[in-house]
Amino acid sequence: MAKKFDNVTCIACGCLCDDLVLHVADDKIIEAERACSLSEPLFRGIPKKESGVPEIEGEEVSLEAAIERASEILGSSSAPLIWGLADSTIQAQRSAINLADRLGATLDPALSPFHRDALVALQSVGISTCTLGEVKQRADLIVFWGCDPVTTHPRFFERFIDPPGRFVRGNRKVIVVSGEQNATAEIANEFLQVQPGCDFDVLSALRALVQEVAIEGKSFGGISLDQLQKLAVQLQSANYCVICFGPEVTSHGSTIAMLESLFLLARSLNGNSRCSAIGLGGPIAENVLTWQTGYPCGVNFASGYPRYDAEGYSANRLLKNCEVDAVLMVGTVGLKYLSKSARYRLGELPVVLLESIQRVSSDETRLSPTVQIPISQSGMHTGGTVFRMDGVPLPLRPVIDSQLPSEESILAAIMEGVLAQCSC
Ligand code: SF4
DSSP: OEEEEEEEEOOOTTTOOOEEEEETTTEEEEEETTTTTTTHHHHOOOOOSSSOOOTTTEEEOHHHHHHHHHHHHHHHSEEEEEETTTTHHHHHHHHHHHHHHHOOEEEEOOOOHHHHHHHHHHHHHOOOOOOHHHHHHHOEEEEEEEOOOOHHSSSIIIISSSSSTTTTSSSOOOEESSSOHHHHHHHSSSEEEOOOBHHHHHHHHHHHHEEEEEEEOOOEEEEEEHHHHHHEEEHOOOEEEEEOTTOOOOOOSSHHHHHHHHHHHHTTSSSSSEEEEEESSHHHHHSHHHHHSOSOOOOOOOTTOEEOOOOTTHEEEHHHHHOOOEEEEEEGGGGGSSSSHHHEEEEEEOOEEEHHHHHTSGGGGGOOOSEEEEEOBBBBTOOOEOOOOSSSSEEEOOOOSSSSOOOOHHHHHHHHHHHHHHOO
């Protein structure tokens, strides 16, 4: 007989929809109510009871032997790197930070280059932001700039835009500013097409207009001055405007400067009314590191205290320049962000890989790690808490039993192994 699980959280995108209803029979998901086109195939693909055996250099071994070897590799390393954690729970991230602190390692969450640039821009000029609850209840104007939530976050409209807002008078207005007429532009009230790489020009002109600074020129990045003036008036006259941005915001120059411009635009609209900016991405991976060390990524513990350099201590640069001698990879999401030379170097180092069995089998992970420990999948087999893309923490609900250990328990066991080595 099928078991029903209410209010299950989906972690397939940053919306973290926590209203799914899963029906499980014989340890397999047979129906996923409210799942979208992105998550449905993922739920259907969850194998019955995950199983898998740890390996050392391709040979199957016991879990204890794998943990002992992993502890030896990391404990004897003089410059270890802990990297990944992109979809890890808060609990697992805390364990990873403890381990990095003990080892004097560098810890770098696997963030996309755009996400890393957004963090640097945020640090330099700040960001006026809000929760998705505020978007739903208060926003009367939503601008999607360089993003396409209809494709990347399929339930975003259903959950946060379509329902009537408690404090919204009349209908919400949706404007898309993008380099192409994407799926979101097709259902928006208005669409402004930017020439590729010209978002910075458009943002700069718009900021000037909002601040009532005279500008010269008839067109900026493919958008006419008349269109920009109309957009500036719409932004200024909204009661609560939200600018959602994504990685399709492009600039011929610095992405950081362009994102600073976007954040400053949102800030300048906070006079008589409110305006916020929200990045549309996946679950937030950097919050735990930020609250524990003060820094969001690229944190080095070698001196006994956290030192930060978003680029200098990035996994990509450290690997490329041969500045690490062992790697603990927690998940394989970050592989796609590595340069060719960094990835090549990764293949030469002792690597301890923790990954759920479902993902270990994908082509992307042909790494031949020294130690590979299969772990259960958070949100399916184990619980925990993750941060939604607006920074709101949400609990995960396990629905299928697994024989595999959790990520958090393996990280804690490696820590114990490292401590045991130190005390002998
Ligand atoms: S919108 Fe995102 S979080 Fe919601 S069900 Fe779809 S993939 Fe999952």
